[in-house]
Amino acid sequence: MSTMRSHGCQTYGQYLIWISRAGQTGINEFVECMTTNTTEFFRESAHFDILRDLTGGRGPQQFNQDRLADKSEIRIWCAAASSGQEPYTILMSLLAELEIIRQFPEIKFLATDIDRSMLDHASRGIYSQSEVRSLPSEFQRKWFRPLASPSDENPRFLANAALRDSITFAPLNLFDTPYPFKHLFDVIFCRNVLIYFDRPTSQKVVAEMARHLRPGGFLFLGHSEAGVIRPDNMKAVANAVYRKDS
Numbered sequence: 001m002s003t004m005r006s007h008g009c010q011t012y013g014q015y016l017i018w019i020s021r022a023g024q025t026g027i028n029e030f031v032e033c034m035t036t037n038t039t040e041f042f043r044e045s046a047h048f049d050i051l052r053d054l055t056g057g058r059g060p061q062q063f064n065q066d067r068l069a070d071k072s073e074i075r076i077w078c079a080a081a082s083s084g085q086e087p088y089t090i091l092m093s094l095l096a097e098l099e100i101i102r103q104f105p106e107i108k109f110l111a112t113d114i115d116r117s118m119l120d121h122a123s124r125g126i127y128s129q130s131e132v133r134s135l136p137s138e139f140q141r142k143w144f145r146p147l148a149s150p151s152d153e154n155p156r157f158l159a160n161a162a163l164r165d166s167i168t169f170a171p172l173n174l175f176d177t178p179y180p181f182k183h184l185f186d187v188i189f190c191r192n193v194l195i196y197f198d199r200p201t202s203q204k205v206v207a208e209m210a211r212h213l214r215p216g217g218f219l220f221l222g223h224s225e226a227g228v229i230r231p232d233n234m235k236a237v238a239n240a241v242y243r244k245d246s
């Protein structure tokens with residue numbers, strides 16, 4: 001409402017007219033108001049242990065047959081990436097595992113969101129003290145550097161260029177099917193966004209994602225979404241993690 005009023009609009013109809021006149025700026029602002037961008041590093045952290053198991057094949061038997069580390073390249077898509085904490089967590093977890101087992105496939109990493117202001121934040125890779133609080137200290141030390149002196153009251157932390165440059169950040173509205181990808185992904189993360197869609201839309205998005213997964217590839221949903229959405233032709237292999245049939 002405050003956004004509407006700031007443009008002198010008293011009704012939704014007036015606001016709609018303002019958006020259509022303001023063009024892309026109006027649309028961006030509307031999207032920012034309508035979306036919830038809550039996220040954090042290592043959110044629903046069990047998923048990153050599973051990702052490491054998938055990568056190095058060190059987890060349950062079912063993951064050994066298909067070690068990501070054995071591929072010449074790993075393709076990952078993080079949909080609804082918000083301000084970047086999720087894709088950076090995925091990448092740091094993968095790299096940690098690959099360093100331990102000393103195998104280094106090329107990583108092709110796409111992170112998308114509908115909200116361009118979040119993508120800007122993500123690609124800048126700058127986070128506040130409270131945002132980095134959920135990062136284990138070894139990851140913070142290794143991958144982030146403080147931008148100001150230790151006495152600064154509001155220190156901010158910059159993600160290492162090696163992390164930032166490894167991820168392509170791009171806008172994508174999950175409603176816009178079919179998605180324009182040429183290659184299949186090994187892993188797709190789509191967490192904590194489908195809960196905001198109605199069920200037919202969520203099912204459609206998941207079906208479209210399945211189409212862009214290679215056989216044997218993995219889809220990660222949010223923990224609260226797993227009970228509601230049932231991906232077809234995929235087997236649940238862990239909480240909210242699905243493997244596409246080979």
Ligand SMILES: C[S@@+](CC[C@H](N)C(=O)[O-])C[C@H]1O[C@@H](n2cnc3c(N)ncnc32)[C@H](O)[C@@H]1O
Nearest residue numbers: 035037038039080082114115173174191192193
């Ligand atoms: C609650 S955040 C979740 C972020 C992250 N996936 C996580 O689990 O921490 C939801 C994100 O979905 C994005 N989003 C909402 N609707 C979308 C749509 N139709 N297409 C793409 N992204 C969307 C929002 O901009 C927001 O960044």
